[in-house]
Amino acid sequence: EAGVTQSPTHLIKTRGQQATLRCSPISGHTSVYWYQQALGLGLQFLLWYDEGEERNRGNFPPRFSGRQFPNYSSELNVNALELEDSALYLCASSFVNTEAFFGQGTRLTVV
Amino acid sequence: GQQLNQSPQSMFIQEGEDVSMNCTSSSIFNTWLWYKQDPGEGPVLLIALYKAGELTSNGRLTAQFGITRKDSFLNISASIPSDVGIYFCAVHSNAGGTSYGKLTFGQGTILTVHP
Numbered sequence: 001e002a003g004v005t006q007s008p009t010h011l012i013k014t015r016g017q018q019a020t021l022r023c024s025p026i027s028g029h030t031s032v033y034w035y036q037q038a039l040g041l042g043l044q045f046l047l048w049y050d051e052g053e054e055r056n057r058g059n060f061p062p063r064f065s066g067r068q069f070p071n072y073s074s075e076l077n078v079n080a081l082e083l084e085d086s087a088l089y090l091c092a093s094s095f096v097n098t099e100a101f102f103g104q105g106t107r108l109t110v111v
Numbered sequence: 112g113q114q115l116n117q118s119p120q121s122m123f124i125q126e127g128e129d130v131s132m133n134c135t136s137s138s139i140f141n142t143w144l145w146y147k148q149d150p151g152e153g154p155v156l157l158i159a160l161y162k163a164g165e166l167t168s169n170g171r172l173t174a175q176f177g178i179t180r181k182d183s184f185l186n187i188s189a190s191i192p193s194d195v196g197i198y199f200c201a202v203h204s205n206a207g208g209t210s211y212g213k214l215t216f217g218q219g220t221i222l223t224v225h226p
Binding site: 031033043055056088090092099102105107 | 144152153212214215219
């Protein structure tokens with residue numbers, strides 16, 4: 001069974017541009033979580049989608065947005081990129097209130 | 112919000128030593144999860160705990176769901192160099208409203224193992 005897959009693996013963007021990151025959850029999982037991890041530090045919660053709806057968002061500006069599609073895959077959009085947005089972006093999927101599984105992450109570099 | 116306090120923040124140990132780390136909260140949870148993250152990779156689920164008092168092992172790893180449902184610990188016995196990484200505890204929030212079910216992580220414990 002395929003695990004959580006994220007694309008692209010690496011992404012280099014210029015300050016001010018937009019980035020789109022994608023996540024395909026484990027088959028059957030309805031929840032997708034997005035986290036930002038800078039410099040190998042803690043996991044900062046970004047967004048949580050379940051059954052196509054945004055359930056909760058972390059303390060990030062509105063230029064961080066996303067959506068979940070009918071097949072439960074998800075994308076994270078970051079507009080007006082800033083240098084400090086450079087980080088590892090992690091996606092996890094689960095059924096609600098069960099163990100979550102992570103993808104390998106997308107390394108976003110803003111130059 | 113429902114905060115998790117994970118300690119210690121970092122540990123430097125010799126190969127062969129045992130390791131213990133824990134997570135505490137002022138809130139009660141129904142699930143405790145433990146993850147390990149290697150550098151540049153996504154966290155990998157190590158152990159999931161669903162019942163208060165539950166003690167679960169996975170090889171050299173042992174984790175327990177505290178009887179009060181407010182804490183959990185993870186032990187690693189006879190550490191080896193490949194145990195190096197960041198260990199996270201996590202819970203599904205049972206707060207009301209839109210936070211119910213949200214996956215919340217501790218701050219992480221950075222483990223370094225010297226050969």
